[in-house]
Amino acid sequence: MLISILICVHLIGFTVGNDGYITVLNVNPQNNADQYYQCYTPSTFTGHSLSYGRSFAVDNDESLTETQWVVPTPGNNPRRHVVNKAVGMGVYYCKIVNNGATTVVQTTKIRDDAVITPENSKNTVTVNVGDNVTIRFNTDLTLISELVWRKNGSTALKNGTETSMTFDPVKTSDAGVYEMYQDGYREDLMHAFIKLIVRECPNHKWGPPDCTGDCEYCYNGGVCDDKTGFCICAPGFMGSTCETECNGNRHGWNCENRCSTRGPLTSCRYYQFCLPDPYGCSCVTGYKGIKCDTVCSSGTFGSDCAQTCHCKQGGCDPYTGKCTDNQYSSCAYPWTGSNCQKCQPGFYGENCDIECPCECHRITGRCIEGTCFHNWLKPKCEVGIVNTTSPPSNNGQKTIVSCSVYQTGSNEVQTMIRVTKNDVIENITIPLETIPDGNNTTKHTFSVISDVDSTYKCVIVQDHFSAESAILFDIFRLPFYNGSLTILNMSSSSIDIKWTAWNNNTDGGDGPVIGYFLYHKLNNTDDWNKGLYQASLSGTVNGLMWDTEYTFGVSAVRPGEGGEGPIGEGSTIAKTICGQPQPVKNVNHELIDGNPHNLFINWTQSDADTETLQCYNTSYILYTVYLQSNDEDDEMNIYYELIGTNLTIWNLTLNVSSYTIYLTVSNEDSESEAVKVGPTKVESETVATSEHPKDELEGLATRRNLFY
Template sequence: IKGCEAQKWDPTCSSRCPICMNNGICHEDTGECICPPGFMGKTCEKACGANTFGRTCEETCKENSGCKYYMFCLPDPYGCSCAAGWMGLECDKECKPGFYGSDCKLKCNCHSRGTCDRFKGCICSLGWHGLQCEKEGKARQCNQMVAISYHPLNSSKFKPFCIATGKPLPKSEEFKLLKQDGTVLKPSLLITSNHSEAMFTINQIQPRDTGTWVCSVQTVAGMTEKLFQVTVKVPPVPQYAPRLTDSGHNFLIIDINAGLHLGDGPVVSTKLLYKPAKRYQSWMSVEVKGTTKRLDNLEPKTEYQFCVQLSRQGEGGKGHPGPEASFTTAALGLPPPEGLILLLKSMTSLNLSWHPLTPRTEDDIHIEVERKSVNDNGPVNSVMSILKKLILREDAICFQDPEKEGRKEWMYARIFCVCLFIGIPPEPYNIKFSNTTDTSSVISWTTPEGRSISSIIIGYKIYGKAEYNHINIMIKNTTITQYHLKGLEPNTVYQVQISAQNNIGLSNPNTSSELKTLPETKALYKSKGDKMLLIAIFGSAGMTCITVLLAFLIILKLKRTNIQHRMAQAFQNVREEPTVQFNAGTFTLSRKAKSSPDPTVYPVLEWNDIKFQDVIGEGNFGQVLKARIKKDGLRMDAAIKRMKEYASKDDHRDFAGELEVLCKLGHHPNIINLLGACEHQGYLYLAIEYAPHGNLLEFLRKSRVLETDPAFAIANSTASTLSSQQLLHFAADVARGMDYLSQKQFIHQDLVARNILVGENYVAKIADFGLSRGQEIYVKKTMGRLPVRWMAIESLNYSVYTTNSDV
């Protein structure tokens, strides 16, 4: 059956077909000639010969009788026929003289002394060719594939060549390259001389492309193809990181450790990549011959990152760098100690101190102290004592890094002390007072040079008292030569004495110096005034904060009261909505009086029994959250619905109406059932069954793998992951649920796929009863929102809803 008229093809039947010879038929989708069995070529002009067939005439009938009794069926619109040279219902009769081809339907009209062959048609004499030997000259030559050229493959660009001969020479569009997965490629370049050379370009070949590829060429003179094997190699990657063999402050010796690697070999190149670890710097590389590499001219005490890159022969043979490792060069040396202080401890000993050492890495640092008399030219006294990892000799101080393996790297710091005076220190002199006020004064002094002083002691008392009321102030840093005395009494004379102290003892007291403070100022009243001003400021700020807090609490209370009022009004509106009767045939509306309804009774959930988890849905005015609830002593999953703060009065009415509908509907397996409700801080929380598979609309969309995962769809020959039985099961579930609503005389008004939820065991359940009504006939009077795209005709025209309006 053909969809296009004769000699037309493509989806619009507007393209013209080529002229297909020997009863070939044009394919209406591809525009190519479908050749009868025993013929080939672009226009089916070339005959294969006795008992041969196939698109390149490479197939033969193996029986002694040849292709007798063979029936060949080709793609539509060709159908089925006998082989060339045979006809009849069982393809067992030879062609009559003068006829040839499949089913012997073609008649030979040979010119120029040509003879008729029942398999090939006209056999032309020398110098003539054509279907009926009507063309003078040399006959067309069938194509031959001379060679296929390609190089060893890595995961990179691939450029195979196909070389073919024939008359006429093949054109670019007549070459095809078929990958192992059936993908058809066209040539990117054609070079012609006495043959045609077609080059194909694959930008990135992968290991999955390994397999048998086919290069084919088809012209009017015939068709030929050649198979070749493609093997894609994977560049090598080291399995393990490099290792450290030896190190110094400016060099590292690295073991490449690349004996085991992933991917394919042989490895023709090995590079060591490295860079400083804590600086933004590009990788540097060095070629490695052997298993180790020494890197010189590195920076001391610096961490470097290393990795190894392997390569195999051919383009794209460079592999990814292997695992990384970090190594650090050694330190160049240690700095000398700072802040050396030498103090007299006794008549025969000195006390040497220095600033705390700067924290370093995990190096174990030893400190050695050596002593040598200035006027002694003999050898250094090497008496040693060890205390808490400190090596104390007796002269100069030096640092040693033990990681140098015997190559001691010393940094010396010397201090000289000349002890001319052994005994108690002299007293300070040149005592002065400055910046004296009514309660304080700055005292300064001078100490003799070249004396051993460990601290300064200041003592003072009120003048006229029998004894000094010593208030001693000890200053251990002897470089400080002044002190600020505070807490003195106004308009009072003090006697001040300053003494020096060392390990031997305290100096003789110096002559007392007098200090008189200034009279008391009137700042007291100002201070009291400042305190009153401060109290007033804090009091005013406190009252403001209290006022703002009270206003906030009042607004919050009013807001909560307003929400509760709106909720109550919504319940009232749902119950007091008028009922209207519809009389069939007359279209008369009659209002029925309705008695005051009983309050809605629903199962109550305690607020502490609800544990909220995730938000699973959100609209303009409402929100649905997944939660774990406790009902009748059992823990279960539930969906909690609630309204947002800015929801309108109509939204609250619909929400309250949904609770009332669920209470009256009761339980059914094909509707989302009510688990309970909870009112907390003026908000109503509605707990319904949880559907783990979401709504039916999204569930069906995800099943369309032809859109979401075309590769999976093609591989499995399917457009959907759902069977017809599953789809019918969903439809039956919805029908049972709607039948139950109809029995209960409820109108849903919003039955769409997004309001059908898929629960456990893939059971469809009807949900969202926000627009439902519990009357047999309902007439819409208010201005609420309605789903007009799927409303019934009577609902659109007259705002009338019945149980039939949902279907």
């Protein structure tokens, strides 16, 4: 038969500290041959009394006589005292008196084949006054009678079939050792015990009856003593807040004790440790279970494996909680510390999931004076910048930024925007708008000019303290176009151009580019003329001067107001062609001797100036005389080019009933509008004159056929 032992501690008039700290451990509770326990006393414990006995009888034959220990002379380990008397199932205690203070440690033992066991293998449950608490036993027996509940061995509390008891709310008078058994079978010793420990203050408070003290956070499973505010550390940890890991095979106030002098880290396996109330009893770090023989599963560590690893990779050492690579940087956000159990500055709460503006108390969130973050006013961190907002903006544009300021109290706080460029500071102190934003927060909005070379901060000032928060918003550099341009077509008043797309790798600024503007200017001048927005990679510039050289450039445009960049360096030069000359004046024609086969045409010489010719090259003047048939089915279309101002045509071959004469003048690029003469009717009885060759011309003209 195997027996597991639970030991609990009760203090009478004693302040927990090293002088009043005792550890009671149950050695090999499942082994009948080792049914003893050890009591480790404080290092200063000499010359005082130590006793042990049974708390109350389960079997009527059990003795309640208290036995005195003789405190040994200091030897190899003067703090360890062993109860060698074999004891059976029941509730026992170890009591010491040291410097006038009495400490009582209770222990319960249950049989290995018990049919009633504590829920979750926890023989002690520590709660806070006012909590809603339920204690429960597990049982796999078939009831043949009612279940009986007792407290501290007294008269039965209740009978029935319920395996749990609820306290809502729990009171300090509810504390004690509870047992549950089947009516009529108590002396069979097949049941178990649960000790309910009730702290006299709410959670994280100490100092009854007012309980105004705030407990320090006790790490790694430590418990705040409701009487003193000190942390009682779980076995395997030490320090004022239990933040120091001692590894396996260590226990005691300063981890001064070992389960085995030269044994491995596993030496405390199968031992159960009991510490002063309100801690209760637990396994040593790294183990759990009613026999303390189950190793912590991955992701857990500490006494009863009740602590959670907070490593990036999830796993940690089962004894210490340290990440496997032993690097602080391996902690998951926002955890920190040697074993990732502390909150990073700026966070608090059980799960480090509540923000604070400073290095703050883990439980209350109250700031440690003087540790305010840069965006909160010292010394109390009660006024701070909680948020800054700004929309994305293109460089050089006016934009709106806002600062949200949290404030308690009525003292005036000045809010401003500080703009710094090249060590020159400008303070914008007048907000556009100030709006209460709820929860003691006020939103201040300001107008600023975005500049990629400037820094922006929200600044608050109260009395002689100031705080600031950087305003981080996207200011986009305007795209700079370095592509190439190609001329497609030219006229006297317009030029068609195409260009390559803006490239994020070879061109400057920030994309994306959504379009372009096409610019032009007179060559060798500085004044650019802006064209229409172009969403494609080509465009036409209209309204140009004839026979004139222009320079063309392109700017790229990104989204947002003011998204147009500068005109790129990749410009090109092109020249318009000459314009259309003014029409020929004073055109006359006559039929020689009335014969339509013989013509004489003359006109006034066009002025050789730029306004008349619409061209700067005035040396090029060409006249063209067109003869066009008026018959629908006839294809007679002839023209004559010459530089003079008259033309004589002899013996014109005609197979038409009538024709019309047109006259134009041309510069080097363009032809004027035609001046019309006619129509001229051809009589069927008329014949060509034989004195001249057929189609003879006078006037240095060239005859050509014109086909449409």
